[in-house]
Amino acid sequence: MPLPIMCHFALRHLDPHCAARCGxxxxxxxxxxxxxFMPVGTQGTVKGIATExxxxxxxxxxxxxxxxxxxxxxxxxxxxxxxxHRFIGWNGPLLTDSGGFQLFSLAQNTRxxxxxxxxxxxxxxxxxxxxxxxxxxxxxxxxSDVAMVLDHVVALPSSAEVVRDACDRTVRWAARCRDxxxxxxxxxxxxxxxxxxxxxRVACTRRLVSLDFQGYAxxxxxVGEPPREMYRILDATCPELPADRPRYLMGxxxxxxxxxxxxxxxxxxxxxxxxxxxxxxxxxxxxxxxxMRNLQHQDDDRPLEAGCPCLxxxxxxxxxxxxxxxxxxxxxxxxLSLHNVTYYQRLVAQARAxxxxxxxxxxFAHKCQPxxxxxxxSLDDPDVSQVIGEPSGA
Amino acid sequence: MPLPIMCHFALRHLDPHCAARCGxxxxxxxxxxxxxFMPVGTQGTVKGIATExxxxxxxxxxxxxxxxxxxxxxxxxxxxxxxxHRFIGWNGPLLTDSGGFQLFSLAQNTRxxxxxxxxxxxxxxxxxxxxxxxxxxxxxxxxSDVAMVLDHVVALPSSAEVVRDACDRTVRWAARCRDxxxxxxxxxxxxxxxxxxxxxRVACTRRLVSLDFQGYAxxxxxVGEPPREMYRILDATCPELPADRPRYLMGxxxxxxxxxxxxxxxxxxxxxxxxxxxxxxxxxxxxxxxxMRNLQHQDDDRPLEAGCPCLxxxxxxxxxxxxxxxxxxxxxxxxLSLHNVTYYQRLVAQARAxxxxxxxxxxFAHKCQPxxxxxxxSLDDPDVSQVIGEPSGA
Numbered sequence: 001m002p003l004p005i006m007c008h009f010a011l012r013h014l015d016p017h018c019a020a021r022c023g024x025x026x027x028x029x030x031x032x033x034x035x036x037f038m039p040v041g042t043q044g045t046v047k048g049i050a051t052e053x054x055x056x057x058x059x060x061x062x063x064x065x066x067x068x069x070x071x072x073x074x075x076x077x078x079x080x081x082x083x084x085h086r087f088i089g090w091n092g093p094l095l096t097d098s099g100g101f102q103l104f105s106l107a108q109n110t111r112x113x114x115x116x117x118x119x120x121x122x123x124x125x126x127x128x129x130x131x132x133x134x135x136x137x138x139x140x141x142x143x144s145d146v147a148m149v150l151d152h153v154v155a156l157p158s159s160a161e162v163v164r165d166a167c168d169r170t171v172r173w174a175a176r177c178r179d180x181x182x183x184x185x186x187x188x189x190x191x192x193x194x195x196x197x198x199x200x201r202v203a204c205t206r207r208l209v210s211l212d213f214q215g216y217a218x219x220x221x222x223v224g225e226p227p228r229e230m231y232r233i234l235d236a237t238c239p240e241l242p243a244d245r246p247r248y249l250m251g252x253x254x255x256x257x258x259x260x261x262x263x264x265x266x267x268x269x270x271x272x273x274x275x276x277x278x279x280x281x282x283x284x285x286x287x288x289x290x291x292m293r294n295l296q297h298q299d300d301d302r303p304l305e306a307g308c309p310c311l312x313x314x315x316x317x318x319x320x321x322x323x324x325x326x327x328x329x330x331x332x333x334x335x336l337s338l339h340n341v342t343y344y345q346r347l348v349a350q351a352r353a354x355x356x357x358x359x360x361x362x363x364f365a366h367k368c369q370p371x372x373x374x375x376x377x378s379l380d381d382p383d384v385s386q387v388i389g390e391p392s393g394a
Numbered sequence: 395m396p397l398p399i400m401c402h403f404a405l406r407h408l409d410p411h412c413a414a415r416c417g418x419x420x421x422x423x424x425x426x427x428x429x430x431f432m433p434v435g436t437q438g439t440v441k442g443i444a445t446e447x448x449x450x451x452x453x454x455x456x457x458x459x460x461x462x463x464x465x466x467x468x469x470x471x472x473x474x475x476x477x478x479h480r481f482i483g484w485n486g487p488l489l490t491d492s493g494g495f496q497l498f499s500l501a502q503n504t505r506x507x508x509x510x511x512x513x514x515x516x517x518x519x520x521x522x523x524x525x526x527x528x529x530x531x532x533x534x535x536x537x538s539d540v541a542m543v544l545d546h547v548v549a550l551p552s553s554a555e556v557v558r559d560a561c562d563r564t565v566r567w568a569a570r571c572r573d574x575x576x577x578x579x580x581x582x583x584x585x586x587x588x589x590x591x592x593x594x595r596v597a598c599t600r601r602l603v604s605l606d607f608q609g610y611a612x613x614x615x616x617v618g619e620p621p622r623e624m625y626r627i628l629d630a631t632c633p634e635l636p637a638d639r640p641r642y643l644m645g646x647x648x649x650x651x652x653x654x655x656x657x658x659x660x661x662x663x664x665x666x667x668x669x670x671x672x673x674x675x676x677x678x679x680x681x682x683x684x685x686m687r688n689l690q691h692q693d694d695d696r697p698l699e700a701g702c703p704c705l706x707x708x709x710x711x712x713x714x715x716x717x718x719x720x721x722x723x724x725x726x727x728x729x730l731s732l733h734n735v736t737y738y739q740r741l742v743a744q745a746r747a748x749x750x751x752x753x754x755x756x757x758f759a760h761k762c763q764p765x766x767x768x769x770x771x772s773l774d775d776p777d778v779s780q781v782i783g784e785p786s787g788a
Binding site: 319 | 437438439441443445446447462466467471474475476481483692693695705709710713717718720721724725727728729
């Protein structure tokens with residue numbers, strides 16, 4: 001499958017000591033330096049962040065959710081309004097997922113047959129069909145720069161038979177997506193499934209690579225398994241992926257997850273963590289997480305992070321941010337979301353610089369210090385994983 | 395009472411056909427061109443608008459609520475953090491009210507004696523005293539550029555005796571505030587009360603003017619009386635105010651209210667209407683109000699207002715804004731608040747330009763067209779006066 005006009009992935013730097021890599025993904029709406037992090041614009045907005053301010057965070061590329069946008073306002077309306085870029089006021093690169101993950105996490109009474117998935121909308125209970133062909137048609141109507149194939153995601157743990165069956169279907173569905181994709185200005189990425197079975201992941205990867213996609217995602221992870229299990233699957237999968245195509249780890253993750261995956265050769269990420277935790281008063285810093293409702297910040301005049309260029313840190317103290325959360329003011333979630341997205345963008349930008357300088361190993365060791373694997377606060381702390389104002393599993 | 399160092403009010407232009415006037419209020423934190431509109435930063439934030447973005451709306455001066463800030467986080471903390479400007483990250487002029495209006499609208503079990511008001515906090519029920527001396531002490535700790543005297547606000551209608559008693563107390567309290575105010579870098583404004591009794595308003599004004607304050611506010615209006623009643627009181631009061639001192643109509647109002655009051659010689663306004671209604675999906679435009687949940691906007695590609703320089707209108711269509719409100723996304727309230735504050739700032743900027751050009755009469759007639767007096771939507775429509783996410787009477 002040839003690369004569409006105006007789209008191209010170029011590897012620029014390879015770390016000599018690990019699989020970390022730097023590259024550039026060119027799309028009709030601009031170039032993306034990889035490794036990159038995509039904030040999640042679930043319903044056509046990164047929650048709480050005006051599109052104009054996203055640029056100030058260092059964000060290069062956004063993710064939009066096919067499932068959410070197809071249900072509301074519907075892809076036909078978005079197409080009529082000139083496509084997703086124009087509709088949401090973001091003129092940079094956009095990736096849309098396929099809805100596969102939401103079928104698993106959010107839709108009601110989902111029934112998967114070989115032909116398609118049938119489910120009830122979580123908004124109004126209406127019965128909806130999503131086939132591979134329809135997933136592509138929606139994404140072509142949305143006009144994203146990167147479209148994803150429809151995949152079959154299953155809960156972990158599931159029986160080996162269930163995981164294998166879903167994995168096989170994912171490959172067949174990927175082929176069907178590939179057969180119907182028509183837009184010359186849209187890249188199509190396949191999604192590797194296979195649960196926590198490394199052999200199955202390798203087999204799935206090889207079958208998808210033989211179909212020759214323009215990029216490859218690793219899906220069905222970060223659904224509750226221990227981080228080390230996810231890293232084990234990356235260790236098995238990444239070496240099977242072609243070096244000249246972008247690699248995207250879907251729905252991941254914590255700062256530590258990003259660093260671990262970059263070290264294993266992943267190029268792209270998306271996750272709601274920075275915004276969701278930001279709305280819940282958790283701030284990311286290089287000294288570890290700060291819980292901004294905590295009394296210790298009451299009279300702390302310092303910014304969240306010294307030297308952080310974000311709008312929040314340039315203007316506001318921890319004391320003020322704590323006050324906003326105590327007073328229930330929406331500016332608290334807004335300012336913490338902005339900071340956290342900036343933190344993630346700085347993290348990947350620093351990773352790119354370290355790879356280019358050949359010093360990723362030192363950078364990794366240093367940056368991981370506040371994010372220990374075992375006690376990762378953003379996974380273990382019920383305060384932090386709690387969702388505010390967003391459908392679960394979005 | 396001499397004007398504080400660095401503070402000065404200068405009249406620049408008087409309309410030849412009405413009482414409208416243009417001036418400049420200089421404060422230690424910068425100059426304010428009048429007529430001016432102050433967005434309300436109730437709890438140290440204009441709801442939903444990052445301080446940095448306020449500048450892009452044309453806002454020159456903010457209002458902070460003494461009642462709210464004294465209850466949470468407390469003026470001692472704000473003082474420790476360097477004062478209100480520094481605490482909220484706004485380096486421009488700031489006015490603080492005295493808490494008089496919240497004693498009437500928000501506090502529980504308020505009991506007013508000659509010495510002070512005693513009330514229970516609406517947050518935790520704790521018993522709190524607010525005397526004229528304490529209101530000044532709080533505002534001096536906050537360090538606003540303009541402080542207000544503590545006034546005694548009563549419900550309308552009330553008996554003549556109740557209104558007169560509160561009006562008399564307001565004058566006595568103003569004198570007590572004047573006696574204890576010490577900051578040389580803070581202006582002190584008196585507040586005219588007297589309900590809807592024009593004679594009482596005139597008498598109150600004369601008594602306050604004889605005490606010689608640096609500015610005069612007209613309070614206790616826009617509390618449910620018909621707009622024409624408020625304008626009648628302005629007609630009686632404004633001619634009694636000294637021409638060389640700024641005049642501030644508190645808690646007002648609709649676009650029509652601002653135009654009517656500017657015509658009668660008022661210089662300053664504050665109101666939650668643009669942000670509160672913005673959160674409730676109502677947008678202000680020169681063609682009248684737009685209710686953004688309405689189906690008619692579903693596929694409307696136009697901005698809220700052609701030519702509006704706000705972040706919302708520069709990037710986003712009515713269709714997108716409707717989608718945000720339909721989807722319950724916080725970006726809807728954010729973007730409409732931004733637009734509405736910009737609308738109000740453009741309105742007063744245009745009024746200033748018209749006064750300078752000597753064309754305020756034509757401007758008034760033209761601008762009032764979408765804001766008819768009788769059917770003023772923002773007063774009559776229950777949808778619009780409903781409060782979202784904010785304590786009532788804030």
